[in-house]
Amino acid sequence: MALAGVGLTLAVMVTAWVASLGPLPLQEARAVSTTIVDRHGKLLRAYAMADGRWRLPVNATTDVDPTYLKLLFAYEDRRFHSHAGVDPLALGRAALQLVTRGHIVSGGSTITMQLARLMEPRRQRSISAKLRQIARAIEIERQMSKGQILDLYLAMAPFGGNLEGVRAASIAYFGKEPKRLSLSEAALLVALPQSPENRRLDRYPNVARAARDRVLDRMVEDGVVSEADAASAEAIPVPRLRKPMPVLAPHSADNAMLSVKNNPIIALTLDAGLQQTLETLAHDRAATLGPNISVAILAVDNASGEVLARVGSPDYFDDRRAGQVDMTRAVRSPGSTLKPFIYGLAFEDGFVHPESLIDDRPIRFGSYAPENFDMTFQGTVPVRKALQMSLNVPAIALLDRVGASRLSSRLKQAGANLELPKDEAPGLAMGLGGVGITLQDLVQLYSGLARLGDVKPLREIQNQHAGAGEPQRLLDQVAAWQVGNVLLGTPPPENGVHNRIAFKTGTSYGYRDAWSIGFDGRITIGVWVGRPDGAPAPGIVGRTAAAPILFDAFARTGKLPAALPKPPKGTLIASNAKLPLPLRRYRPIGExxxxxxxxxxxxxxxxxxxxxxxxxxxxxxxxxxxxxxxxxxxxxxxxxxxxxxxxxxxxxxxxxxxxxxxxxxxxxxxxxxxxxxxxxxxx
Known part of the structure; x- marks a missing residue:
């Protein structure tokens, strides 16, 4: 009877003590660095937590090499999947070692108990601290599945400095995700959390190497690893320096951080492989163009409007090039890149055809007298050639007939934001760049030509703005096809192949902006070259500076250019001699x-x-x-x-x-x- 009373009293005391511990701090434990991933889940960029720690979310099933998990369980917690948070056999072994050797040899802690210690750090190792871990471990096992426990441990385990979790450690020390690890790398990652500060690779690499070798020796003793494999792994030196965290698509990542709140993983539509390729291209070309010249590239999928790559600058950390300014979203003068839409409206209105003849000669529109880039005139030329040569006079003549206000409203209707000088209405000068627009909006408009006149809003963050992607009409199908067909025949730069990419170049007044926008049947890519501060860059013109980058970008996608759509039903395809009389030659209103x-x-x-x-x-x-x-x-x-x-x-x-x-x-x-x-x- 007395024993029963004592047992009851002890039970009450234990229950009260456990209750005094309070709830598990799961919310704080689950806090991780915000990670930006591409369309395939590949890490683009991670942001450190508010206190400077790197702790990346991890899934043991998909993110971690099985070899590492095998070593981890064998070294730390053999019966992880069968115990309820505490392993009595491991605790008994630790107690026996303490009695026989006079000091703690192994703690007997399970992975769950280690997770409990990480949730509530205790600097000193004591019996009371161990009891607390045991109580918390049992509580954790009741509230979480084994998979959740393992994922949380793999995210919180310390690896020295501000690195927490196996993903952060693998990226910082090996420069890669822990999906594929060598035996040497896996053993090192098992060893580091035992004493993370004393085994920091950037401070004590020899200590870390010795700890790794002890893990491998233990695995040989337990029959987990062969002696030959362990010897080969021990012969490999350990890294001595930390690598930087990946910073792919930094401008897109920054924008996503501002747009999406309280989401640890933000998925973008970007393709990491293409993004890396185009970032390298922009960096290399900017270096050859000059120390103050920046390059921006934007690639989008025509069918979906999804952004596949966004390079806002050649180097995010280059202050001289204002690297942190996203030039794909900067408002600049478009030069001649709006001309295709002037011709498109002219085709749509039916008063001109690609094979019509048009005059390129001196002409005045009130006080405005447009001139060509080379200060010469070509005489009477086909409309097709006038657009391909980017002649200014024919474009302004057509814009005068189409109407600048109508062009402006049509572009705005398709989703482009045009910025005019204060208190000014759209005028003929907008046909030669007298308006502000972003590379992003230009690419969106050109992708509409590839879609036969339907412009789809660009989307870069997955699962955002659902239902807001309805296409907007830019041109009718025949006119859009005719523009694309004309641009397909534009003579390419020296590194380009004829009749593969429909493209247009442009150079703004004063050599401040060089452009080249092109599309095939699959993607649209836009390139901007210039100085971010808006200063002139003499010699930087669209055809020689931006167009070669455009064609190189298409080549580096790894796919051959896709064919453009076939001509829509009702498209008039004829030589000039077979056109109806009014279409054989363009004549201004009144003539x-x-x-x-x-x-x-x-x-x-x-x-x-x-x-x-x-x-x-x-x-x-x-x-x-x-x-x-x-x-x-x-x-x-x-x-x-x-x-x-x-x-x-x-x-x-x-x-x-x-x-x-x-x-x-x-x-x-x-x-x-x-x-x-x-x-x-x-x-």
């Missing part, structure tokens, strides 16, 4: 074609660029829209957005059904092939 003394047709109503309310008022269905034409030889055919809706009457008038809100292209063609086109906005 109407005359046929046999007859005046060419001219749409009097609606006016080009006008807005028309065709809703019929609140609650009413859409009403017919009148079209009135002057001149032309009957019969005159009416087309709405390229589709015939019949002929005009003898008074050269017709009522057409409203095609719905948005921009609508109205075209009339008379019996002699003369035509006129207007674009109106129906609301």
């Amino acid at each position: 109407l074609v005359r046929t046999d003394g007859e005046r060419a047709p001219h749409i009097q109503f609606p006016l080009d660029g006008s807005r028309i309310d065709a809703s019929g008022g609140a609650g009413a269905s859409s009403v017919a829209m009148p079209v009135k034409v002057a001149g032309g030889v009957l019969p005159i055919t009416m087309l709405v957005n390229g589709v015939s809706v019949g002929e005009l009457d003898n008074r050269r008038q017709r009522l057409i059904d409203s095609p719905g809100p948005g921009f609508t292209r109205l075209t009339v063609i008379d019996a002699k092939g003369a035509a006129d086109t207007v674009v109106v906005r129906i609301q």
Whole structure:
């Protein structure tokens, strides 16, 4: 009876003592460094914890070499998977060693008990501390699975200095993830946590090597490792210096850290292999271009809009090149890189075709007189050649017809942010770079050409902005294909292959920015070269500075350029001689074609660029829209957005059904092939 009372009292005391320990500090123990990984889970960059420690999340099943785990269990905790947190046999062995040798030889601690000690560090080894570990170990086993316990231990185990966990140690000492370790490396990682500060490789490499060899000798004694393998492993020297943590895609990682909160692992859409390749390319090319010149590269997947690589600068830590400034997101003058979209709208409006002829000659638009880059004029050239040669006068002539405001609104509608000088409206100068835009937005627009006119918003952080990636219309399919087809024939730089990549170059005023944006059927890549501070860089032009980098970037993707889409249904593919008469030669508004003394047709109503309310008022269905034409030889055919809706009457008038809100292209063609086109906005 007395013994029962004593037992009950002891039980109550033990229960009260355990309760006094408080809850397990699991939240603090599970805190890890934020890691940024690529689309395949490969580490791009890690950020130290607030107190400077490196502790990377780890999964024993997928992140750690089985050889290391085999040595760890054999050396530290043979019965890890069977005990309940405490191994009585190991404790008995430790107690016997203490009695027979007079000092502690081994602690008898299980991995779970070691985890308990890491959660609640105690500097002194004592019986009370050991009892506390035992109690906590049992508690841990009740609350966590074996896999969770092992993962947490592998993340928290100390390896000297501010390194915690097997991943941080493997990266710092071996420069690689612990997925594939040699026997020597695995044994070293088993040995270091026993006395992490006394065995620091960067301070006491000989001590660390001796500890590693003792682990290997013990494994030979226990039959885990053969003598030959152990001897080979012991012959390998240990590292003596720490390697830096990986810093791939630093600008993307910084942006992800700002965008995603309280998430230990942030997955990006980047491909680490391509990212590393393009970072090396940017670094090497910047070194040859000059000490103050920076290079930025952005690669995106056309189908998904996912960013595959982002190089914001050639060296993140180069202050001279403002390396920490992400030049893919910097607003700069685009030079001639907006010209393809001017031509695209002209193709879409139907007043010009890639094989049409256009004049490149001195001309004035009010007080504005554009000149070509080489200060010469080519005379009459095909529109195709005008775009491929990036002639300024034809581009401005077409922009004058298309309308700068319409170009601006179309680009903004497709997701590009354009920055104009304060209090200025879009003007003809934007066709030659008189507007601000980022490399990111340019690449997004060009990827829309590869998608036949649909622009998909770029996405770089996985599982973010779900449902917000609806494509936006940039051009109709035929116009987008025609632009891509023209750019595909642009003469490449010396290191390029003809007709493989559709691309455009650009150079901003004063040699401040050199650009080259290109696409194939799979990806779009953009390159910017210049000084981050905006200072001129004489001699830095798009064709000689940026285009070679672009073609090299495509070559280094490791894949042959993919074919562009086939021409959409309804695409007019013909030589100049076989084009309809109005399309054979571009003529500015007011310069109407005359046929046999007859005046060419001219749409009097609606006016080009006008807005028309065709809703019929609140609650009413859409009403017919009148079209009135002057001149032309009957019969005159009416087309709405390229589709015939019949002929005009003898008074050269017709009522057409409203095609719905948005921009609508109205075209009339008379019996002699003369035509006129207007674009109106129906609301």
